Amino acid sequence: MAYLSGKTAIVTGAAQGLGRAFAERLADEGAAVAICDIRPDVVAVGESIAARGGGVLSGVFNIARRAACEGFVADTAARFGGIDILINNAAVWRSTPVTDPWEKALEDFDAVIDVNVRAVMMMSRLVAPHMIVRGGGDIVNISTDYVLPKRREGVNAPDTDLYNASKWALNGLTDAGAQALAPHNIRVNALAMGPTDTEMLRALFKPGGKLAHLGGPDGPPAEILATFMDPADIAQLLVDLLKDGRTGENIGVWAGYPIELGPRKRWDVRMRERADFTGQPLRDFGPPPWTDAPEPVEHLAVGKPTNA
Numbered sequence: 069m070a071y072l073s074g075k076t077a078i079v080t081g082a083a084q085g086l087g088r089a090f091a092e093r094l095a096d097e098g099a100a101v102a103i104c105d106i107r108p109d110v111v112a113v114g115e116s117i118a119a120r121g122g123g124v125l126s127g128v129f130n131i132a133r134r135a136a137c138e139g140f141v142a143d144t145a146a147r148f149g150g151i152d153i154l155i156n157n158a159a160v161w162r163s164t165p166v167t168d169p170w171e172k173a174l175e176d177f178d179a180v181i182d183v184n185v186r187a188v189m190m191m192s193r194l195v196a197p198h199m200i201v202r203g204g205g206d207i208v209n210i211s212t213d214y215v216l217p218k219r220r221e222g223v224n225a226p227d228t229d230l231y232n233a234s235k236w237a238l239n240g241l242t243d244a245g246a247q248a249l250a251p252h253n254i255r256v257n258a259l260a261m262g263p264t265d266t267e268m269l270r271a272l273f274k275p276g277g278k279l280a281h282l283g284g285p286d287g288p289p290a291e292i293l294a295t296f297m298d299p300a301d302i303a304q305l306l307v308d309l310l311k312d313g314r315t316g317e318n319i320g321v322w323a324g325y326p327i328e329l330g331p332r333k334r335w336d337v338r339m340r341e342r343a344d345f346t347g348q349p350l351r352d353f354g355p356p357p358w359t360d361a362p363e364p365v366e367h368l369a370v371g372k373p374t375n376a
């Protein structure tokens with residue numbers, strides 16, 4: 069039996085790029101997938117997954133809209149009988165220099181934060197009751213290596229403050245969500261990766277893009293493309309994470325380094341890493357703020373055949 073047979077996964081922003089790779093991989097592992105995007109071509113992605121034999125529900129809507137999220141989660145649960153996995157992948161990137169006109173800054177703030185943060189909050193809260201009924205589940209927030217100790221140039225660039233802020237906000241949702249939902253056997257983690265070959269990244273190198281001077285109509289030149297990670301490899305890491313059972317972590321995925329989960333980290337170690345991001349000397353955060361050190365919870369819901 070396939071690893072995720074009998075499970076249902078929601079993937080947001082699945083019309084292309086990483087979201088599509090996640091959806092296809094989860095379907096290949098046996099999960100029924102509910103995929104959504106603001107782009108209508110998510111329907112074609114759903115059709116291609118269905119043609120390979122997987123259960124699919126496709127939705128075309130703006131993930132920032134409350135009623136649409138509520139409806140999609142309800143439809144998914146009704147169609148497949150429950151929800152086990154949520155991949156909060158949909159996001160927007162914008163160039164937002166602090167010197168931008170005021171009206172543009174406010175419009176950018178709403179656009180970036182509504183999709184990259186508010187939708188993650190809405191979807192996570194909406195699926196949690198369904199996961200509790202199932203006895204557990206996994207929420208994976210798709211972040212960026214901007215929130216991790218720096219291993220390359222171009223991270224946290226001065227003109228990406230709103231995108232950066234949105235991904236740093238995910239740290240709060242991931243940390244608090246992991247603690248709050250651990251008693252229900254629901255794990256909350258983030259994949260925080262570097263440059264990956266998707267349209268979001270390629271567009272930067274096309275005419276009108278921030279790095280257009282380095283690229284052309286087709287995007288980046290071959291020597292730059294060769295430095296990008298493959299979405300399929302990140303999708304493999306996602307499956308590894310679901311099987312692993314840890315919770316509350318940002319899994320760092322740096323281009324040019326092995327794409328692997330790495331050792332599990334305790335809360336205080338994760339906090340140290342985030343402090344290190346600033347380049348300041350490490351502070352001693354002391355022991356975790358609870359008496360029972362947060363060992364990874366047992367992985368019950370996902371990963372075992374439903375008839376186990």
Ligand SMILES: NC(=O)c1ccc[n+]([C@@H]2O[C@H](COP(=O)([O-])OP(=O)(O)OC[C@H]3O[C@@H](n4cnc5c(N)ncnc54)[C@H](O)[C@@H]3O)[C@@H](O)[C@H]2O)c1
Binds near residue numbers: 104105132156
């Ligand atoms: N590609 C990279 O190098 C990279 C690096 C770090 C993090 N990420 C993150 O990975 C995730 C996927 O990015 P990607 O590179 O595949 O980008 P992408 O732009 O190719 O895909 C993002 C998808 O989200 C969808 N989306 C955007 N706004 C939406 C909305 N309001 N409602 C519904 N869907 C919406 C888009 O239509 C698109 O299909 C994002 O969270 C991104 O921040 C990407």
